[in-house]
Amino acid sequence: MPKYDEMKKIRDELLVFKGSPLYEFRTSNKYFPVIGEGNHDASIMFVGEAPGMNEAKTGKPFCGASGKFLTELVESIGMTRDKVYITNIVKDRPPENRDPTPEEIELYGGFLDQQIDIIQPKVIATLGRHSMSYIMKKFGLDLELEPISKIHGRIFEAVASYGPISIVTLYHPAAALYNGSMRDVLKKDFQALKNFAR
Numbered sequence: 001m002p003k004y005d006e007m008k009k010i011r012d013e014l015l016v017f018k019g020s021p022l023y024e025f026r027t028s029n030k031y032f033p034v035i036g037e038g039n040h041d042a043s044i045m046f047v048g049e050a051p052g053m054n055e056a057k058t059g060k061p062f063c064g065a066s067g068k069f070l071t072e073l074v075e076s077i078g079m080t081r082d083k084v085y086i087t088n089i090v091k092d093r094p095p096e097n098r099d100p101t102p103e104e105i106e107l108y109g110g111f112l113d114q115q116i117d118i119i120q121p122k123v124i125a126t127l128g129r130h131s132m133s134y135i136m137k138k139f140g141l142d143l144e145l146e147p148i149s150k151i152h153g154r155i156f157e158a159v160a161s162y163g164p165i166s167i168v169t170l171y172h173p174a175a176a177l178y179n180g181s182m183r184d185v186l187k188k189d190f191q192a193l194k195n196f197a198r
């Protein structure tokens with residue numbers, strides 16, 4: 001099946017994903033599920049946590065304030081948002097922007113797993129600790145998992161179903177929005193992705 005059709009199938013399933021504890025909140029607010037956006041052949045895939053209000057209203061990932069900073073970071077390695085793929089673990093907005101629960105991460109993780117197999121990125125850049133933890137465990141890096149303050153900016157090597165994959169662990173851009181020194185850390189850590197930019 002062409003990649004576009006495979007991704008559309010995921011979208012169709014998410015639209016009617018009544019098994020999610022976030023389904024009722026989404027439909028009663030007329031929000032969209034946020035599947036992801038970008039190039040289906042991207043070598044770099046970004047995985048954030050969950051959509052915020054702007055994202056749920058538009059159906060587009062990282063389109064608010066932290067998204068603006070993410071765009072700046074992507075451009076700092078000579079890329080544009082349309083050349084990479086950007087998504088989240090959890091595809092529906094949690095109320096009051098609370099952290100996703102372990103149950104939600106588990107439920108939506110299956111959709112992310114499918115997206116990784118469709119896109120087959122060379123590198124996954126995790127944004128924030130929830131995404132870091134999910135992706136590192138998924139790729140058997142449990143033993144290397146440490147607090148994000150210790151392992152941000154690192155490159156881990158693993159094997160995906162389709163071949164070798166690198167995992168780059170980054171802070172969430174929202175953490176840097178009002179913190180100048182964190183902005184600098186994120187900009188510096190982002191350079192770990194430069195070798196994958198094409």
Ligand code: URA
Pocket residue numbers: 034048049050051052055060061062063066067088174
């Ligand atoms: N934060 C995220 O983790 N994802 C988005 O799409 C927006 C904000």
